[in-house]
Amino acid sequence: MDIAALSIVMKQSQVKQQASLSVMKNAMSTAEANGAALIEMLNQSPGGQAPHPYLGGKIDLKG
Helix, strand or coil: CCHHHHHHHHHHHHHHHHHHHHHHHHHHHHHHHHHHHHHHHHHHCCCCCCCCCCCCCCCCCCC
């Protein structure tokens, strides 16, 4: 393999790695924002009794 081809392969590898890191950073920032929004939403939810506390207590597993 000559030097020019090796240089091209190395540069393509570097670009692929940079793109992968960029996508990962974007995904991490989106997940962080979603987590913060979820925590804020849970903190704002009313903590009182459910309107029907007896509903959802049993699950019918026979089908």
